[in-house]
Amino acid sequence: MSDFLATLRSLVGPAHVLTEGDLSAYERDWRGRLHGKALAVVRPANTDEVAGVVRACAAFGVPMVPQGGNTSLSVGSTPDTSGREVVLSLTRMNAVRDTDQANLTMTVEAGCVLQNVQAAAEAAGLLFPLSLAAEGSCTIGGNLGTNAGGTQVLRYGNTRELCLGLEVVTPQGEVWNGLKGLRKDNTGYDLRNLMIGSEGTLGVITAATLKLFPRPAARLTAWAAVPSMEQAVALLSLAQRSLGADLTGFEVMGRFALSLVDKHMPQLRVPFLEQEAAQYGVLLENSDSESEEHARARFEALLESAFEADCVLDAVVAESIAQAQQLWHIRESIPLAQAQEGLNIKHDISVPISRIPAFVNDTDARLAREIPGVRLVNFGHLGDGNLHYNVQAPEGCDAAAFLREREGDVNDLVYAAVAQFGGSFSAEHGVGALKVDTLSQYQSPVALAMMRQVKQALDPQNLMNPGRVLKL
Amino acid sequence: MSDFLATLRSLVGPAHVLTEGDLSAYERDWRGRLHGKALAVVRPANTDEVAGVVRACAAFGVPMVPQGGNTSLSVGSTPDTSGREVVLSLTRMNAVRDTDQANLTMTVEAGCVLQNVQAAAEAAGLLFPLSLAAEGSCTIGGNLGTNAGGTQVLRYGNTRELCLGLEVVTPQGEVWNGLKGLRKDNTGYDLRNLMIGSEGTLGVITAATLKLFPRPAARLTAWAAVPSMEQAVALLSLAQRSLGADLTGFEVMGRFALSLVDKHMPQLRVPFLEQEAAQYGVLLENSDSESEEHARARFEALLESAFEADCVLDAVVAESIAQAQQLWHIRESIPLAQAQEGLNIKHDISVPISRIPAFVNDTDARLAREIPGVRLVNFGHLGDGNLHYNVQAPEGCDAAAFLREREGDVNDLVYAAVAQFGGSFSAEHGVGALKVDTLSQYQSPVALAMMRQVKQALDPQNLMNPGRVLKL
Numbered sequence: 001m002s003d004f005l006a007t008l009r010s011l012v013g014p015a016h017v018l019t020e021g022d023l024s025a026y027e028r029d030w031r032g033r034l035h036g037k038a039l040a041v042v043r044p045a046n047t048d049e050v051a052g053v054v055r056a057c058a059a060f061g062v063p064m065v066p067q068g069g070n071t072s073l074s075v076g077s078t079p080d081t082s083g084r085e086v087v088l089s090l091t092r093m094n095a096v097r098d099t100d101q102a103n104l105t106m107t108v109e110a111g112c113v114l115q116n117v118q119a120a121a122e123a124a125g126l127l128f129p130l131s132l133a134a135e136g137s138c139t140i141g142g143n144l145g146t147n148a149g150g151t152q153v154l155r156y157g158n159t160r161e162l163c164l165g166l167e168v169v170t171p172q173g174e175v176w177n178g179l180k181g182l183r184k185d186n187t188g189y190d191l192r193n194l195m196i197g198s199e200g201t202l203g204v205i206t207a208a209t210l211k212l213f214p215r216p217a218a219r220l221t222a223w224a225a226v227p228s229m230e231q232a233v234a235l236l237s238l239a240q241r242s243l244g245a246d247l248t249g250f251e252v253m254g255r256f257a258l259s260l261v262d263k264h265m266p267q268l269r270v271p272f273l274e275q276e277a278a279q280y281g282v283l284l285e286n287s288d289s290e291s292e293e294h295a296r297a298r299f300e301a302l303l304e305s306a307f308e309a310d311c312v313l314d315a316v317v318a319e320s321i322a323q324a325q326q327l328w329h330i331r332e333s334i335p336l337a338q339a340q341e342g343l344n345i346k347h348d349i350s351v352p353i354s355r356i357p358a359f360v361n362d363t364d365a366r367l368a369r370e371i372p373g374v375r376l377v378n379f380g381h382l383g384d385g386n387l388h389y390n391v392q393a394p395e396g397c398d399a400a401a402f403l404r405e406r407e408g409d410v411n412d413l414v415y416a417a418v419a420q421f422g423g424s425f426s427a428e429h430g431v432g433a434l435k436v437d438t439l440s441q442y443q444s445p446v447a448l449a450m451m452r453q454v455k456q457a458l459d460p461q462n463l464m465n466p467g468r469v470l471k472l
Numbered sequence: 473m474s475d476f477l478a479t480l481r482s483l484v485g486p487a488h489v490l491t492e493g494d495l496s497a498y499e500r501d502w503r504g505r506l507h508g509k510a511l512a513v514v515r516p517a518n519t520d521e522v523a524g525v526v527r528a529c530a531a532f533g534v535p536m537v538p539q540g541g542n543t544s545l546s547v548g549s550t551p552d553t554s555g556r557e558v559v560l561s562l563t564r565m566n567a568v569r570d571t572d573q574a575n576l577t578m579t580v581e582a583g584c585v586l587q588n589v590q591a592a593a594e595a596a597g598l599l600f601p602l603s604l605a606a607e608g609s610c611t612i613g614g615n616l617g618t619n620a621g622g623t624q625v626l627r628y629g630n631t632r633e634l635c636l637g638l639e640v641v642t643p644q645g646e647v648w649n650g651l652k653g654l655r656k657d658n659t660g661y662d663l664r665n666l667m668i669g670s671e672g673t674l675g676v677i678t679a680a681t682l683k684l685f686p687r688p689a690a691r692l693t694a695w696a697a698v699p700s701m702e703q704a705v706a707l708l709s710l711a712q713r714s715l716g717a718d719l720t721g722f723e724v725m726g727r728f729a730l731s732l733v734d735k736h737m738p739q740l741r742v743p744f745l746e747q748e749a750a751q752y753g754v755l756l757e758n759s760d761s762e763s764e765e766h767a768r769a770r771f772e773a774l775l776e777s778a779f780e781a782d783c784v785l786d787a788v789v790a791e792s793i794a795q796a797q798q799l800w801h802i803r804e805s806i807p808l809a810q811a812q813e814g815l816n817i818k819h820d821i822s823v824p825i826s827r828i829p830a831f832v833n834d835t836d837a838r839l840a841r842e843i844p845g846v847r848l849v850n851f852g853h854l855g856d857g858n859l860h861y862n863v864q865a866p867e868g869c870d871a872a873a874f875l876r877e878r879e880g881d882v883n884d885l886v887y888a889a890v891a892q893f894g895g896s897f898s899a900e901h902g903v904g905a906l907k908v909d910t911l912s913q914y915q916s917p918v919a920l921a922m923m924r925q926v927k928q929a930l931d932p933q934n935l936m937n938p939g940r941v942l943k944l
Contacts, residue, residue: 102705102826103857104712149656155717158656160665161633176918181824183856184621184630184899186669187915188941189923193632193665197658214713233574240576241686244761245627245717289716290770298762352653354574384655385575427656443659446648450930451661457929458922469660 001039004060008042008086011052016043016092026087029078030071030134033434036079038065041087047167047175047206050088054204055173057086063463064088066200068111068139073348074432076146076199076468090141093206096120104212105164105181110141110205117210126212129156129248133332141205147197149428154383155248155287156213158428160196165209168195171202171459181209194454199430200465202458216287219248220295221324222303223271224315225278229357232280232382235311236353239284242302246295249285250383251331256392257379260337261330268330272314282382283331331379338377342399344392345410351423353385359421360387366413367391371406386427389414415442431469440471473511476532480514480558483524488515488564498559501550502543502606505906508551510537513559519639519647519678522560526676527645529558535935536560538672540583540611545820546904548618548671548940562613565678568592576684577636577653582613582677589682598684601628601720605804613677619669621900626855627720627759628685630900632668637681640667643674643931653681666926671902672937674930688759691720692767693796694775695743696787697750701829704752704854707783708825711756714774718767721757722855723803728864729851732809733802740802744786754854755803803851810849814871816864817882823895825857831893832859838885839863843878858899861886887914903941912943 008017018026018041028035039062044050057064063085067077079085093109094116100106101124108117114135121128130143132150142148143159144166156162165180168191178192195203226232232252239247255273258281262270272278284302288295299317306312318324338344351359360378367374373394380387391410393402415425419442431439440448451470455462462472480489490498490513500507511534516522529536535557539549551557565581566588572578573596580589586607593600602615604622614620615631616638628634637652640663650664667675698704704724711719727745730753734742744750756774760767771789778784790796810816823831832850839846845866852859863882865874887897891914903911912920923942927934934944 100824100826102709103824105824147658147662149658153656157633160662161629170918170922174918174921176916176922178916178919180894180896182822182894182896182899184625184822184853184858185896186619186621186900186902187896187898187911188903188919189674189926190619190632190662190665190669191919191922193662194926197662202661214716216716237574242761244686244688244759246761287716289714289718350654350656352572352575352577354572381656386656422652422654424652424654424657424659426659427654428658430658431660439659444648444650446642446646447650447660447663449646450642450648450663453929454661454666454926457925 004056004062005040007056008040008053011056012042012044012049026067026070026089027078029075031073034075034078036081037083038079038087039084041089043089043092045092047169050169050204050206051173051175053088054169054171057463058171058173058461061461062086063466065465066090066145066204068142069113069134069137071134071138071142072146072432073429074434076430076432077142080467088204090139090206097207099124100181101126103181105209106212107179107207107209108140109207110139112140114138114140114143121212125215127215128210128212130159130162133335140208144196144205144208145198145200146430149381149384149386151249151251151381153381154250155245160193162211163192163196163208164211166192166195166205167207169204169206171461171464179207179209199432199469201455201469202464217290218288218292218295220286220288220292220299221318221327222284222299222315223327224282224284224303224306225272225275225313226280226282226311227277227313228279229360231311232282233353233357234309235282235306236382238306238309238311239302242305243286243298246286246288247284248287249283251283252380252382253281253331253334254376254378255279256375257334257377260341260377261333264337264340265333268326268333270330271316275313278313283327334377334379338390338392341392343403344377344390344399345403345407347389347414348427348429349389349418349423349425350384350386350427351418351421353382355421356382356385359417359423363414363417366417370413433468436467436469436471439469476528476534477512479528480512480525483528484514484516484521498539498542498561499550501547503545506547506550508553509555510551510559511556513561515561515564517564519641522641522676522678523645523647525560526641526643529935530643530645530933533933534558535938537937538562538617538676540614541585541606541609543606543610543614544618544904545901546906548902548904549614552939560676562611562678569679571596572653573598575653577681578684579651579679579681580612581679582611584612586610586612586615593684597687599687600682600684602631602634605807612680616668616677616680617670617672618902621853621856621858623721623723623853625853626722627717632665634683635664635668635680636683638664638667638677639679640675640677643933643936651679651681671904671941673927673941674936689762690760690764690767692758692760692764692771693790693799694756694771694787695799696754696756696775696778697744697747697785698752698754698783699749699785700751701832703783704754705825705829706781707754707778708854710778710781710783711774714777715758715770718758718760720759721755723755724852724854725753725803725806726848726850727751728847729806729849732813732849733805736809736812737805740798740805742802743788747785750785755799806849806851810862810864813864815875816849816862816871817875817879819861819886820899820901821861821886821890821895821897822856822858822899823890823893825854827893828854828857831889831895835886835889838889842885905940908939908941908943911941
């Protein structure tokens with residue numbers, strides 16, 4: 001191993017091969033579920049250095065864990081406890097290589113923090129729409145590796161849909177330069193999409209060419225109180241018909257989730273909570289290419305027809321950017337509010353939108369039968385069919401004990417219901433090390449067999465993030 | 473072989489195993505470049521029958537050529553001349569299985585003709601936006617297999633972006649049911665996108681769940697005369713900023729292409745051809761979610777700013793649906809007009825939009841040096857960076873001889889220029905049998921190696937459309 005470490009040091013410089021001191025920022029996952037132990041943390045500065053490190057790992061038979069901002073919610077980017085895995089940190093590769101205004105593209109390195117990618121697009125007068133809670137620390141390489149979702153998927157798609165080209169270091173340490181800024185390119189298999197979402201198990205993404213968009217002239221936010229999930233779905237259909245592609249956000253939040261924000265952050269003033277019938281809050285965002293007046297007029301027309309259709313009990317359109325931010329802040333505070341209430345069992349699921357009301361009614365009832373007094377923190381991106389359907393212990397219960405004793409059963413119940421309604425147990429957070437068994441259980445055996453064939457073909461030594469996503 | 477044919481007959485019924493008579497509809501490619509010979513044409517009625525046929529082929533070691541409407545422009549769906557390949561025709565599988573209005577999805581079988589998919593969406597009050605010249609005969613399975621593009625990619629993406637789930641029969645004859653209507657699903661590798669665009673070489677697509685969209689309230693068409701490709705690109709940027717996602721079409725047509733329409737179809741009355749400075753015509757489409765008045769006002773504002781910026785020499789907004797259709801008809805008549813002028817050397821290329829003016833100026837000049845008097849039929853989807861950059865013989869030349877003698881040289885010159893400008897030699901038509909060597913020449917060796925690894929892993933017998941896309 002000393003030969004191996006010496007090789008790494010000669011490749012990237014001794015200062016960038018970390019083996020001592022507190023490496024927990026690299027070894028501990030974001031949610032603190034697993035504290036691993038790395039053989040070393042290697043921090044290459046450029047693509048050639050990444051390729052060199054990968055070749056060295058391949059030669060010495062050392063497994064690699066590619067890592068960006070280390071914000072995985074599925075334990076996908078930290079080493080296991082064996083002390084045998086190298087963390088390949090991409091954070092030094094953080095350059096914006098190129099911005100092409102007329103082509104609406106930008107080429108960035110994998111270690112760019114998402115917020116910096118957004119800022120670089122804005123500086124060019126353009127929009128990179130990917131937006132999610134961890135944007136201040138997650139990197140675009142990690143977003144691509146996990147095909148991150150977020151709040152703008154309804155209009156702009158997942159990270160997958162925002163990428164036109166990739167640069168990837170293969171498990172053999174070769175560099176594939178697929179950095180094309182082309183919107184049409186049918187020259188063989190879609191390696192780009194194969195790499196995106198493969199969570200570092202098929203290669204290391206080192207750079208990407210991203211799609212940019214014109215910035216909307218105005219972005220307006222509204223909040224509606226709705227009586228049921230059925231009516232939330234009806235409101236979504238109305239909004240899609242009425243606003244078309246200008247509807248860029250449609251978030252739903254259950255009454256209990258909102259009551260936790262109200263309890264733990266009373267200064268945030270959750271709207272309409274005093275109305276008993278308001279079972280859900282809906283946050284709508286309208287990105288208008290004309291003007292704020294136009295956006296406001298369209299929102300008002302939409303809400304009028306929603307009142308007429310009895311979808312909506314009450315609604316407010318934000319009068320200022322500050323008010324819009326405050327409404328979004330309520331939505332974004334739900335994770336923290338639920339954490340303050342105590343640990344809960346988290347799910348990141350998707351179901352066809354048309355089946356969400358039945359899924360929720362059915363699964364709420366099943367859980368209530370199994371766990372009298374159970375509390376459901378249900379919120380998410382309804383426009384994408386994606387719910388964070390989290391299960392909180394009954395009031396007064398020991399949350400840690402609840403998690404320890406019930407997590408397996410609750411996951412089984414929820415994932416079985418998701419499968420029954422044609423959904424997915426992992427909508428946007430990926431599989432990582434956390435959900436490998438769940439994947440084996442709920443993904444089709446034919447699909448699993450094809451995935452294994454692909455993995456074995458591209459990474460025959462099984463050194464790229466081994467054990468994550470797939471059991472071989 | 474008689475055992476094999478007997479097995480096929482028992483699987484799908486003797487009436488659906490064609491071995492005699494005129495099979496040229498299945499054996500001859502759309503552009504008439506190759507008349508192959510099939511061992512048999514098999515026409516299964518459902519997914520189980522497809523799986524049975526594939527298992528029989530695998531057992532007997534018989535290669536298969538999946539086929540939909542047989543409109544491939546790259547000889548991708550017809551058998552070779554060996555008489556050893558079975559054509560697996562999907563056209564009997566043409567059911568619309570399900571339409572889900574609230575989820576904005578539709579599940580259709582592979583053999584549905586594209587126009588029927590569009591009509592089924594319209595009957596549900598929704599839009600399936602894929603639109604291309606062959607829509608009256610091509611099938612959705614073929615569109616998926618080749619990741620077809622067309623005229624609405626600017627707003628809605630390629631076929632890839634319009635598909636949420638697939639049902640596929642693997643080369644081993646197993647059925648992968650991946651028909652999920654989910655907008656977010658991160659549960660392992662992206663097999664859907666791997667299959668899409670693989671041209672039947674990795675499996676047989678038997679059904680798909682497609683994305684639908686609200687129908688726009690109004691669709692308006694404009695025609696602008698522009699002095700140069702630079703100004704066409706400038707107009708595109710203006711239009712994207714001004715119309716946002718409502719810009720659904722942006723087609724460019726060179727003066728010579730338009731003059732051929734004028735010559736061979738004078739009744740179509742090409743606008744602005746009398747203006748000498750009008751080097752290109754641009755067709756713009758604006759899909760508005762509000763009203764026709766609103767669409768018209770926005771188009772007028774756009775064109776006003778385009779006049780001010782000197783992008784546009786003259787412009788007209790269609791006053792009626794009939795006039796809009798007439799303008800589109802001019803665009804769609806270019807292929808026929810060039811055919812009436814005589815055979816030419818066709819290219820389906822893409823280049824980053826920002827580099828298109830330089831690419832065109834440069835390549836036009838190189839070709840003029842090589843072939844004095846050469847005529848360029850240059851038109852395409854500028855909004856996607858996709859040009860059909862076709863090379864017509866000098867006036868008075870024998871077109872057939874020109875094609876025979878110069879096609880290789882001209883392709884080399886054009887594809888080298890495309891590569892130099894960071895483009896692709898096949899934007900939307902795929903590789904098929906026609907461009908296998910071109911792929912070997914211009915695709916990166918690292919990418920080719922990965923593609924071969926994937927192919928060999930999923931189809932180790934090399935029976936699925938062998939020899940198309942990749943040379944093994």
